[in-house]
Amino acid sequence: MRRKLSPKRLLRQIKTQGTAIKIRFIFFFLLVLFAIIFILFLSLNLLGIINPAGSQIEESLNRELGYSVESIYSNIDKLAAYNVAFSKELSEQLADSETAFEDLHDNPVALTDLQRTAYNTLYTNMRLANCSGAFYFINTTVNSSLHDSYLNGIYLKYSNLNSENTVRNSVCMFRGSPEIARENNINLHSSWEYEIKSGTFPQAEAVLNQSESSPSKGYLLTSVYKLPNAWEHVRLLCAPITDDSGNILGVCGFEINDLLFQISYEPYGNTDSSIAYGLLTESDGNTTSQISRGSLGYMTKSTYESVKLVKNSDLSEIITNDDTFVGRTREIEIGQSTHTATAMIPKDYYDGYMRNINIKSAALLFFIALLTVIAGIWMTKRYIHPITDALKQMESEKNETIRKSETLQNELTELRKDNEQTKAKLSHVTSTAKSQIDPDCYALFINHLSSLTPKEREVFSLYVEGKSTKEVKSTLNIGDNGLKYHNKNIYSKLGVSSKKELLLYITIMLQDPDSPYKKMLSH
């Protein structure tokens, strides 16, 4: 019967087998323990209890969001400072103008003169500030009889912006009098118009009607607008231009186009180059956004005119008509305006990343499990099988010994039983023989045993041992005649006439405790 390998038995085996097997078993149990801990760790990881998948991305997003917010605050703060100075200069120029503000209305000559004066201020501030353009407009027009309403002023832009450094960039006129452009040797923008049409930049226009007239408090950053008939998208940092009484007469400020936003707020990219910064602004129920991406590819646009922001407790979703992102968001205040800064990555990248992590974790788990199974099989084959085989062999050997012992015992019992029966029979035969023989003849037989020659004694002894005639001949290596010769002498000396009589006396002799033959043998 096969016995189970119980720990108790193993321990007993270890005790008896020595140090080598101890080391093997310590190694084996450590391996099993390691596998269990590892699987447990992976399971917890997969379930998100410890070090949740994607936490690295979230940490990167948090860090990049911190950088971007800091960077936006820093840049806009400097830009706002220039804007305040710019506003004050223009306010002074308006105050110094020979024509009263009210008289500028429908007065092309006076408005062109004002532009002539303001041009240098505008140009200088544009060159100083980190912007893609600068503008001012006042709440009046050269021609109020037109169907649409317009705001007069100058809007200059860099025509070949390609870096933050604008020293080498040429300037063109986006809005303003062509006469002023000609005088200052600058070209007109391809989409040039004489004045700014009302409704082109609603939030900038709204500054004209806001209550806060101080440029240092009343500035704001607008939503993103597409420049009419151009491929650029811009947002404007605006500050009010006031008269001495604090009445808002116009708005001035700087333009941040999508290219400048990208150049100025390029993600650090040291963690993940797929991270992009976005600045989202909600206005009149529509959210617009400028995007600055790292070295990655497939964000189809750098500006989105309609964005849906879905805020979640972990990662928010930024959904556009073309792309969807996930990221961290933070609300920021810029003067009078509120915006949402975000560090984000394209959702398909995030999903792909998460999918890869999950597949890899599952594969790792599967790999470890397989390795454990393979290791288990190998360990079993290498270490456990020899031990169990040895134990089985030992067990089998012992069983065999026990079985043999039991057989012997049985045989002994049987023999004892037979012996007793034989003894009883012998005793009966002996008593029967004793009753048939002459005591004197038996006495003669016993007494003359000593007269036998050594050879005759050997033959006699073999008869006593119960050997047959054939066995006696073989044992003594004598022939028929030799045996007959010895038999004849034995018979004669002991007073018997046949072998049958001889064997009868021998039987009686062996039953006799005082038999001189036994004494002779014991000596």
Place this chain on the structure above:
Amino acid sequence: MKKLISILLAMSLFSLMILTGCTNSKPTSDEIITLTMWHVYGSQTESPLNDAIDEFNTTVGKDNSIFIKVTSVTDSSDIDNALTASLDEEPGAVSLPDLFTAYPRMAEKFDNEQLLNWEDYFSDKELRSYREDFLSEGYFGDKLLMLPIAKSSELLFVNKTLFDRFATAKGVSDECFSSIENISSVANLYYDWSDGKSMLQINDFYHYFLVNMSGLDSEFIKDGKINTLSPAFKTAFEPIARAGIYGGLCVGDGYASDRWKTGEIISSMGSTAGILYMRDYVTYDDNTTEDIETSVLPYPCLSTAKSNVVQRGGGLFAVKSEDEQKNEAAAVFAKWITEKQHNLDFVTKAGYLPVTDSAFKALFENTDTVENAKYKMLYNAVSDQYDNGYTFCSLPLFDGASDTQKDFEKVIKSSLFKAHDEYVKRITDGENKDSVMNALIESSFSAVCEELK
């Protein structure tokens, strides 16, 4: 048992393969090849090339992990200056882009090994598909450094609405646009009629002299210099000087398209691509606007010269990268943008000419395929030039060609501008118009020749 272990090992290997990323997964951002690009196609208006690049980025580019990032769209002069500043490592200069469009003259600014030889990335068959005259302009020595992606020629654009108003008033017809001499006379008439406005602006005097001197069987550039000693030079100078000094021809700085917007000129001799900037309305000083009709006519030449017109338009250059993948990516984009249909889609929205034989043939065999009527008129005018025996002249390449061209424009304009001021002053002072004009033509010609020595 062995079989079981083999299966288990195979499964382990598979899972290990997944772990090490040997799977067909989406490319990571690090694997995307981004090429920066500066180009001239569209300037600040809607850019047909940007539209084409968007299409490339979302289709073939995406499939090949290539992203073309346009970092500057401006005019060729700005690109020339930015490239020169980058090459000279001037303070404040930005890094060179991976791709840029420029005229052949820019090739001389680069070291021979700085630019990609497109021949290394195109098969002979591919190169044979390009128009030979366009492709040959891109060879510098034995290297094809400039690949044609869009070419242009020159035409005459007329603000038909304002011209017709003037023509009706003064009894002239558009026949005046048949020669430079006629235009010169009519332009001066217009100057008087419009109370001091110019009728015409020539965007490139360099081109004007090149084609007309060539039409007079003379060389414009001789030994790397303007051939002012040729009688043909004076023949070409005289009619433009007469109009420039009088005022009918605008000799101020800036593009004709600027003055077109404000009605300060009503005709312009310039690139076919100028149509992108020739808007369909004029804005006046009181901010009122007037819708106008544009007509496009063949390039006018001297009546005594054979009809010649310049073949212009730059090409695509790629800055050679140590990263061979970038070079290959540039070639992928170059092949895509010059593929027949993509090229036709792009060029016909920008007023350019396609660069392969098949696209060129397809366009001019049936200009009705161009949907926009104004652009269709443009291609019909180009077609007329081909049909009427115009010879297409390439710009001569020589050391210092770029600076020579810039200086030439400056000298002609400034001389005539000064002469115009003097003419106005002297006429106001009561001098005889003809004698002052003749004197100023001679003096300005001498000044030009002197400055161009």
